[in-house]
Amino acid sequence: MRALPGESCREHFRAFLGSPLVFSFFDKQTSTWTYLAVDPATREFVVIDPVLDYDNTTGTASTQTADCILDFIKRKGLKISRILETHAHADHLTASQYLKAKLPGNVPVCIGKRITQVQKMFAPRYGLDPASLADAFDIYLEDDEEFKIGELSCRVIHIPGHTVDHIGYVIGKSAFTGDSIFMPDIGSARADFPGGNAKDLYSSLHRLLASPQDYRLFPCHDYPPEGRDPNCIATVDEQRQSNVHVKTGISESCFIKVREARDATLTAPKLLHPSLRVNICAGRLPSEDGSRRTSE
Ligand SMILES: [Fe+2]
Numbered sequence: 001m002r003a004l005p006g007e008s009c010r011e012h013f014r015a016f017l018g019s020p021l022v023f024s025f026f027d028k029q030t031s032t033w034t035y036l037a038v039d040p041a042t043r044e045f046v047v048i049d050p051v052l053d054y055d056n057t058t059g060t061a062s063t064q065t066a067d068c069i070l071d072f073i074k075r076k077g078l079k080i081s082r083i084l085e086t087h088a089h090a091d092h093l094t095a096s097q098y099l100k101a102k103l104p105g106n107v108p109v110c111i112g113k114r115i116t117q118v119q120k121m122f123a124p125r126y127g128l129d130p131a132s133l134a135d136a137f138d139i140y141l142e143d144d145e146e147f148k149i150g151e152l153s154c155r156v157i158h159i160p161g162h163t164v165d166h167i168g169y170v171i172g173k174s175a176f177t178g179d180s181i182f183m184p185d186i187g188s189a190r191a192d193f194p195g196g197n198a199k200d201l202y203s204s205l206h207r208l209l210a211s212p213q214d215y216r217l218f219p220c221h222d223y224p225p226e227g228r229d230p231n232c233i234a235t236v237d238e239q240r241q242s243n244v245h246v247k248t249g250i251s252e253s254c255f256i257k258v259r260e261a262r263d264a265t266l267t268a269p270k271l272l273h274p275s276l277r278v279n280i281c282a283g284r285l286p287s288e289d290g291s292r293r294t295s296e
Contacts, residue, residue, distance in 0.1 A: 009027060009064070009069065010025070011026065016216070018174070019152065020037040020039060020172055023072065027051040027065050030221075030271065031222060032049065032089075033218065034069060035048040035176055036048075037149065037176065038078060039151055042079070043079050044149050045150075046080075046082045046154065048084045049176075050066055051065050056271055066098050070102055080099075080103045081107075081149050081150070082107065082108050083096045083109045084110050084111075086112075086168060086220060088115060088276060088279045089179075089279050090193060091272070092275055094282075094283040095283065108138035109282050111165070111167075112141050112165045113141060113142055113143075113165075117195065119136070126273075126277045126280075141167060143156060144156060155170045155171075157207065159204035159205075161189075161196055161203070161204045162178070162190065173214060175211065177220070178220045181217055181246070182223070183234060184239055184243045184247075185225065191263060192260075198260055202246070202256065206246070213240070216234075216235055217236060
């Protein structure tokens with residue numbers, strides 16, 4: 001039987017009841033979770049960290065994963081409110097501009113205000129003028145800013161460490177934590193990218209762990225060991241009890257030592273340059289912004 005477009009993104013699809021309703025889609029190529037957080041009263045929703053498929057050998061992007069999510073949105077009759085990024089990803093390309101073009105209305109693409117620091121750091125490497133990226137995103141979110149998703153409120157929290165611009169989104173008792181805390185058996189995100197550091201990450205992780213114990217934390221990635229399916233949810237209580245990097249009792253100095261030792265063994269992400277090149281432009285591909293460079 002012919003594989004349907006986007007089929008792989010439904011393979012580990014999960015739905016979580018509550019307010020917000022949460023639907024999660026797993027991209028196997030980059031081990032990334034994309035979330036839809038939905039206000040059940042109005043069907044308004046946000047999409048968080050959508051993935052654009054990318055073939056690094058040919059330098060071409062494709063949209064099976066994003067199309068799978070678009071199809072789900074259509075079938076459920078959901079109404080888009082915003083497209084949210086947690087940070088400038090270095091391991092996958094964002095599908096935000098593709099979704100913006102395909103969904104009704106002029107949906108704003110949002111990111112934390114410190115993306116300008118990341119743009120300044122990386123734009124020259126890709127032959128771009130950081131000043132030309134000033135309006136790349138539609139909304140630059142402030143720390144602790146709140147906005148509505150239907151009848152729900154979403155609060156922005158600055159949780160640096162993986163990157164300097166990194167933010168999370170707290171909606172009801174659910175927090176979308178990007179690359180900060182991961183599943184308890186994995187621990188935490190790497191902290192060795194420019195602008196990142198383990199000390200800031202430790203503070204951010206403890207900010208998340210200071211939330212009420214029944215809050216649900218949803219990470220941007222999962223890297224399951226052999227024999228475990230990808231997972232995307234752990235409560236604050238579960239993380240406090242068993243996170244291998246930051247469970248209760250692990251000191252800052254111990255965390256930093258473990259995190260830095262681990263980071264020293266990690267190689268650069270396969271899609272590092274295509275990802276940063278596109279993601280600092282809010283998901284615009286080089287062909288869409290006048291540049292002739294497609295990848296490095
Ligand atoms: Fe990341």
